Amino acid sequence: MKTQFxxxxxxxxxxxxxxxxVIALAGCAGNEPLPDEPVDAPVPQQAxxxxxxxGGTASGPQIDASRLNERGLQGIPMEDRAMFLxxxxxxxxxxxxxxxxxxxxxxxxxxxxxxxxxYLANHRNITLxxxxxxxxxxxxxxxxxxxxxxxxxxxxxxxxxxxxAEQITxxxxxxxxxxxxxxxxxxYDKNRRVELIYxxx
Amino acid sequence: MMSMRRIRLMGxxxxxLALPAQAALEVxxxxxxxxxxxxxxxxxxxxxxxxxxxxxxxxQDLATTGLFKPLARDRMLGQPSRVEQINYANxxxxxxxxxxxxxxxxxxxxxYRITFKIVDVYKESTVGSYQVFAKSNDLRSAAHMVANxxxxxxxxxxxxxxxRLAYVTARNEGGTPRYRLMVSDYDGQNPxxxxxxxxxxxxxxxxxNGSQLAYVAFDVDxxxxxxxxxxLNTGDIREVSARQGIxxxxxxxxxxxxxxxxxxxxxxxEIYTYDLGSKKLSQVTFHGAIDTExxxxxxxQYIVxxxxxxxKPQVYRMRATGGQVERMTFSGESNQRAxxxxxxxxMTLVQGGDGGFRIAVLDLNTNNTRIVSRGPLDESPSFAPNxxxxxxxxxxxxxxxxxxVSSDGEVRSELAQSGDVRExxxxxAGY
Numbered sequence: 033m034k035t036q037f038x039x040x041x042x043x044x045x046x047x048x049x050x051x052x053x054v055i056a057l058a059g060c061a062g063n064e065p066l067p068d069e070p071v072d073a074p075v076p077q078q079a080x081x082x083x084x085x086x087g088g089t090a091s092g093p094q095i096d097a098s099r100l101n102e103r104g105l106q107g108i109p110m111e112d113r114a115m116f117l118x119x120x121x122x123x124x125x126x127x128x129x130x131x132x133x134x135x136x137x138x139x140x141x142x143x144x145x146x147x148x149x150x151y152l153a154n155h156r157n158i159t160l161x162x163x164x165x166x167x168x169x170x171x172x173x174x175x176x177x178x179x180x181x182x183x184x185x186x187x188x189x190x191x192x193x194x195x196x197a198e199q200i201t202x203x204x205x206x207x208x209x210x211x212x213x214x215x216x217x218x219x220y221d222k223n224r225r226v227e228l229i230y231x232x233x
Numbered sequence: 234m235m236s237m238r239r240i241r242l243m244g245x246x247x248x249x250l251a252l253p254a255q256a257a258l259e260v261x262x263x264x265x266x267x268x269x270x271x272x273x274x275x276x277x278x279x280x281x282x283x284x285x286x287x288x289x290x291x292x293q294d295l296a297t298t299g300l301f302k303p304l305a306r307d308r309m310l311g312q313p314s315r316v317e318q319i320n321y322a323n324x325x326x327x328x329x330x331x332x333x334x335x336x337x338x339x340x341x342x343x344x345y346r347i348t349f350k351i352v353d354v355y356k357e358s359t360v361g362s363y364q365v366f367a368k369s370n371d372l373r374s375a376a377h378m379v380a381n382x383x384x385x386x387x388x389x390x391x392x393x394x395x396x397r398l399a400y401v402t403a404r405n406e407g408g409t410p411r412y413r414l415m416v417s418d419y420d421g422q423n424p425x426x427x428x429x430x431x432x433x434x435x436x437x438x439x440x441x442n443g444s445q446l447a448y449v450a451f452d453v454d455x456x457x458x459x460x461x462x463x464x465l466n467t468g469d470i471r472e473v474s475a476r477q478g479i480x481x482x483x484x485x486x487x488x489x490x491x492x493x494x495x496x497x498x499x500x501x502x503e504i505y506t507y508d509l510g511s512k513k514l515s516q517v518t519f520h521g522a523i524d525t526e527x528x529x530x531x532x533x534q535y536i537v538x539x540x541x542x543x544x545k546p547q548v549y550r551m552r553a554t555g556g557q558v559e560r561m562t563f564s565g566e567s568n569q570r571a572x573x574x575x576x577x578x579x580m581t582l583v584q585g586g587d588g589g590f591r592i593a594v595l596d597l598n599t600n601n602t603r604i605v606s607r608g609p610l611d612e613s614p615s616f617a618p619n620x621x622x623x624x625x626x627x628x629x630x631x632x633x634x635x636x637x638v639s640s641d642g643e644v645r646s647e648l649a650q651s652g653d654v655r656e657x658x659x660x661x662a663g664y
Contacts, residue, residue, distance in 0.1 A: 133545075161456050168628070169590065171570040171583050171612050172656065173436060173482040173495065174539050174546055177502040177523035180479050184500070202478055202497075203456050208433040215610065215628070231456060 107158055107230035122147035126228040127211075128186055129221065132167070135181040137189055145186065148228060149193030156196060161229040162186050164204040165211070167220035172206055179204030179226075186226045269302035270387055271329040274379075276306065277349065278314025279337035287337070287347070290376035294394040294420070295383060297637070298622070299644025304329050316350055316359060324354040331360060333383060337367075344368050347375060351386055361386050373422055393419060393617040397660040398624065399427075399437040399446055400635065403653040414448055416465065419617075419659070421635075421648045427463060436656065438483045443661045447473065447483035447492055460494055462509075473507060484527045484536075484572075486553070493517075493527035493536055493553075504538050506553065517555035528572040529553065537561060537580065539569045548582055548595075562595065564602045570613070571595070574620035579640070581605075581614040581623050592625045594640055605642035615659040616640070624648075624657045 104126050105113055116123045125144035128137060137145065152160060164179030183202035191197050212222040272295070274288040292303035310323040314336045324332055335349025345367045351360040363382050367375030374395065381392030396419045404411050414428040414437055428434060432451035439446060444466055450459045452475075460473045460480040474480040478497035485492055492507045504518040504527045518524040522542035529536055530553075537550045543560065545567040551558045562568035567585035574580070577597075584593040584602065589609025595602050610628035617623070621640055626633045633655045635648040648654075 133541075168610065170546065170567070170585065171526065171539070171590075173526045174523065174541075174569050176435070176479055176481050177495065177497075177525045180497050180502055181523060184497075201456055203453070203458070204479060205433065205451070206435075208435070208451075 104227065104229045106232040107160075123151060128182075128226045128228075130182055130224040130226070132220070132224065133170075133178065135178065135185045137185055142189075145189040146193050149190045149195045152190065152195035152199050153193075156199065157233070159199050159201070159231055159233060160190070160195070161231045162200060162202045163227040163229055164202065164206075165209060165223055165225050165227070166207050167223040168207045168210065168215065169220070170207075172208070175206035176204050177206075179206045182224075182226050186228070269300055270331070271302045271304065272383070273304035273309055273324070273327065273329045273332040274383075275309060275312055275314070275332055275334050277335045277337050277347065278312075286372055287376045287379065288333070290373055291380040291383070294377060294380035294392070297420070297646045298384070299639055300384075300388060316352060319352060319354070321354050321357050329354060331387075333379075335363075335379075340366060345375070347379065349379065351383060373418065377418075388621075390619045390621060391662070393619050393622070393659075393662075395419070396618050396662065397443070398635075399439060399658045399660070400626075400654055401434050401437065401656045403433075403655065414446070414463075416446075427465065436482055437658045438485060439658055439660045440485050441487055441489045441661050446658075447485065449481050449483070460492075462492075473509075478502075479525075482526050484529060486529050487531055487533045493529065495525040495527070504536065506536075515555070517551065517553070518558070519555075520558075526570045528570075530573055531575060531577040537571045537573070539571070545585075548580070562602075565593070568593070572615065574616045574640070575618060576620060579616075579620065581616055581640075583612050583614065592623060592638070594623070594642070603642055605638045605640070606636070611636075613656045613658075615657055617659050618662045624659050626655045626657060 105116055108116060115121050116126070118124055122144045125141065128141045128144070130136070131138070148160070152158060162183040164183035166175040166178045180202060183204055187200050187202060190200060210219070210223045211225065212219040274292045276288050289306070295301035296303050304327060308327060310327060311320060313319045313334050315334065319332065319334065331351055331353055333349055333351050335347060337345050337347050340346040346364060347367055348364045350362045352358070353360050365375065365378045367378070377394035380394045384392035384394070397416055398419060398421065399414065399416050402413045402415055409431055412430050412432065412434040413426050414434050415424050416427055417424040427446065428450070430450060432453045435449040437446050437448040444464060446463045446465065448461060448463065450461055452459055457475055458480045459475040460483055462471045462473060473492060474494065474496060476496055476498035479495050479502050482495040483492050484494070490509060492509065494505055494507060495502050496505050497503070501521055502523045502525055503516055504524050506515050506517055517536065518538065520540065520542050522540050524538055524540045526539040527536045528538070534553060535550050536553045537548055539546050540549050546569050547560055548562040548568045548571040549558050550561050561571070562582070565584035565586040569583045569585070571580045571582040579597060580595045582593055582595060583590050584604065588604070590611055591604050591608040592606035592611050592614045593602050593604050605623065606625060606627065611625050614623050614625040622637050623640055624635055624637050627636050633653050635654055635657050637646045637648065638644065
């Protein structure tokens with residue numbers, strides 16, 4: 033796998049951390065070079081070209097998105113919740129999206145990862161569960177593996193940026209809980225993700 | 234005596250009427266292109282509806298294989314129940330080669346004795362004579378027994394009509410997801426809920442003796458997954474692994490003494506074997522890739538598994554104790570979730586490529602791969618206990634459902650059910 037380094041000095045150090053993270057996860061899937069993604073890309077990158085399947089529906093009950101906010105912040109003290117709900121605060125990004133068959137964290141999420149790592153570093157009693165998800169393509173247990181590896185990639189990013197390993201657990205759902213139904217790229221893009229869930233102790 | 238029997242038959246009929254209401258999967262033969270053996274299962278003598286249903290269920294069993302072409306009842310010329318009653322000249326005009334005639338009688342213990350013969354209408358000779366005993370409340374099993382015997386007589390392999398399926402259903406019930414682990418007859422009849430949960434249930438796997446299932450239950454509140462075994466007779470549930478991370482992809486060794494599984498508590502998803510007796514856990518893969526979906530060879534010597542160590546996921550093989558790893562799949566873009574047929578000479582797997590994800594059969598003697606399904610999102614293939622058919626899940630409009638295809642890809646049928654039915658696992662024998 034090729035890893036492109038950003039030229040921006042500002043981002044260089046963090047990029048290094050992410051590069052080492054990718055190397056550490058040897059055997060990382062997605063053996064085709066990934067496109068160099070702009071740091072502030074507003075939407076998930078298109079997945080690598082795969083056989084398009086038409087007409088099907090994603091299997092499995094859909095999770096209610098409105099409940100994610102509530103569920104994902106159960107472990108955050110009331111006085112801090114506003115930060116996590118402020119769209120201008122990087123802590124409001126609590127879903128990390130991935131490319132097809134990849135567990136490399138796209139660069140545009142670096143800021144959010146750093147913010148969450150800092151928050152965890154400053155609140156050692158708070159714990160985070162990383163829930164890994166995939167799209168519906170491929171077999172279920174392989175996708176459980178892929179979701180786990182995505183969760184572990186985020187865990188690595190957080191601990192390298194200062195969060196304590198004991199503050200983080202992972203849980204991979206594979207393809208079992210799609211965020212979006214449908215068997216097209218726009219649904220798939222929303223489903224390849226890791227959700228950051230601050231759990232109540 | 235007679236009135237007792239009538240009451241029993243009434244109960245039986247009520248039971249039959251109640252069947253389709255629940256979750257009955259229905260077999261519809263969609264196509265069958267090869268020559269099928271024309272045969273007539275004449276309604277058995279004795280009494281009433283019992284006998285008609287019996288031969289009709291057995292006829293349907295045989296028809297779904299694509300190997301038989303049972304004659305419709307309304308095309309039958311006469312209803313002989315004994316060999317002496319057969320008008321051979323008449324039957325030869327119906328284009329069947331063989332007819333099955335028989336009768337049902339109470340055995341004196343409240344159950345039934347079914348005796349039948351397979352008769353060649355050209356040679357005017359008996360091919361085989363059989364006797365089976367049936368419980369009065371288990372018409373379908375009796376019919377499946379009859380079908381098994383007819384199948385074995387002509388095909389030379391055991392029939393699979395008494396085998397069962399395990400599968401998972403997922404439904405949205407009033408905004409709440411509801412997952413159920415189910416066991417049914419091979420044709421989807423007599424569905425029974427084994428486990429129900431609002432969290433996902435995954436990867437049911439039959440123990441070789443057919444009395445236990447292993448599966449993965451999510452426990453989202455506690456942020457974990459649990460790999461369990463579940464005894465279908467006693468209801469006894471045992472927790473095999475609930476470690477941090479993945480507890481997944483259980484597969485029983487052929488002797489039932491071990492489970493292979495995928496665990497990630499040491500970091501990367503790796504394959505382990507667990508001795509159910511000694512409780513000893515052994516790690517058998519050591520690689521930074523995703524290693525998962527283990528399956529044992531029928532002799533217990535090898536484990537095949539899915540790994541993306543070469544880039545795309547492919548199927549690899551190693552000794553069951555670990556060690557050197559050999560790649561098995563080279564066609565298509567990716568290959569996943571392999572499992573062996575009963576003779577160890579074939580594997581079925583999911584192949585990814587231009588046609589999406591389709592079911593394939595890899596012949597280990599010739600190394601030929603044959604695609605047997607149409608995709609685009611097919612998964613979870615599982616061989617029938619005699620290796621002659623494969624059940625799998627296919628996604629389509631309205632969710633996933635189950636389909637059966639003959640192992641040569643020629644004959645297809647579907648088991649349709651409303652809702653989302655996935656991860657079929659065909660039980661061992663059961664005959």
